[in-house]
Amino acid sequence: MADSYLRQSALASLHLIARANQADSNAGLSMGERGFLCQWVVRGDAGNAVFASAVKDVTGCDLPIEPNTVQGSGYINVLWLGPDEWLIVAPDGSDAGPRLDEACKDIHAAVTDVSESRTVIVLAGEHARDVLAKGCALDFHARSFVVDQCAQSTLAHMHVIVHQRSDAPEFDVYVHRSFAESLWQWLEDAAAEYGFAVSNPV
Amino acid sequence: MLIIDCPYCGKRDEAEFHYGGEAHIVRPENPSELSDEAWAEYLFMRSNTKGRFLERWVHSEGCRRWFNMARNTANNEVEAVYLMGETPPKEVSK
Ligand SMILES: [Zn+2]
Numbered sequence: 001m002a003d004s005y006l007r008q009s010a011l012a013s014l015h016l017i018a019r020a021n022q023a024d025s026n027a028g029l030s031m032g033e034r035g036f037l038c039q040w041v042v043r044g045d046a047g048n049a050v051f052a053s054a055v056k057d058v059t060g061c062d063l064p065i066e067p068n069t070v071q072g073s074g075y076i077n078v079l080w081l082g083p084d085e086w087l088i089v090a091p092d093g094s095d096a097g098p099r100l101d102e103a104c105k106d107i108h109a110a111v112t113d114v115s116e117s118r119t120v121i122v123l124a125g126e127h128a129r130d131v132l133a134k135g136c137a138l139d140f141h142a143r144s145f146v147v148d149q150c151a152q153s154t155l156a157h158m159h160v161i162v163h164q165r166s167d168a169p170e171f172d173v174y175v176h177r178s179f180a181e182s183l184w185q186w187l188e189d190a191a192a193e194y195g196f197a198v199s200n201p202v
Numbered sequence: 203m204l205i206i207d208c209p210y211c212g213k214r215d216e217a218e219f220h221y222g223g224e225a226h227i228v229r230p231e232n233p234s235e236l237s238d239e240a241w242a243e244y245l246f247m248r249s250n251t252k253g254r255f256l257e258r259w260v261h262s263e264g265c266r267r268w269f270n271m272a273r274n275t276a277n278n279e280v281e282a283v284y285l286m287g288e289t290p291p292k293e294v295s296k
């Protein structure tokens with residue numbers, strides 16, 4: 001985690017919180033930034049009982065074994081990134097990462113803090129699937145992309161992790177910090193035909 | 203555009219993958235004992251097959267895992283995918 005002194009979210013320069021106050025409730029899509037999340041990449045052997053139970057104890061979530069799925073506790077989400085790789089996401093101030101690191105100190109596993117590497121753009125509303133489909137080859141239809149599914153792909157040629165959080169539908173789009181503003185502007189353009197509002201997700 | 207069946211993620215667009223050349227090239231046990239010619243053979247010389255070719259791919263924009271693929275270089279048909287370290291499935295072994 002970076003020093004909190006002068007800490008800014010990746011999209012701070014867009015003043016989204018000020019724009020959120022003028023939100024249009026008829027919009028087909030709402031977009032906002034969920035910044036300052038704690039994120040850790042965890043590598044380990046899913047077949048190792050010590051590793052799996054350490055993840056369960058610290059996060060309250062079962063280790064997702066099924067590719068491209070998410071296990072969530074309401075507070076923490078664990079995203080499958082690969083057969084031996086996961087992303088743990090928790091609100092600002094969480095100590096889950098250091099606790100998991102400690103719990104795994106005697107086994108072959110690694111916990112790496114990547115909190116500042118990506119920010120999350122939240123897309124919600126009836127046209128969220130349409131907007132994502134404009135820039136990504138994944139099938140976002142409701143019958144094929146469902147709640148607590150995640151996928152890594154490209155959106156408008158930028159690498160993203162997409163996690164569907166709810167049936168609203170609401171999607172968390174994880175994007176590398178230096179691409180965030182570019183992706184936001186692409187999304188505004190893609191969403192223009194549906195009408196969009198800026199939200200202030202927590 | 204190819205649709206490639208990642209052994210972990212399932213069917214994805216070719217644009218998410220990168221190519222890694224011919225599969226099953228074995229690094230010599232004792233490189234220092236090789237002649238320059240034999241070393242160059244290992245490093246640079248690859249077959250240039252028309253038809254079924256066993257090759258490596260990586261799902262670089264997805265799960266970032268390497269895997270093997272049997273692809274027909276003449277018509278681009280993907281005949282099989284299988285994990286790193288595995289031998290090709292019977293129906294595509296040469
Ligand atoms: Zn994959």
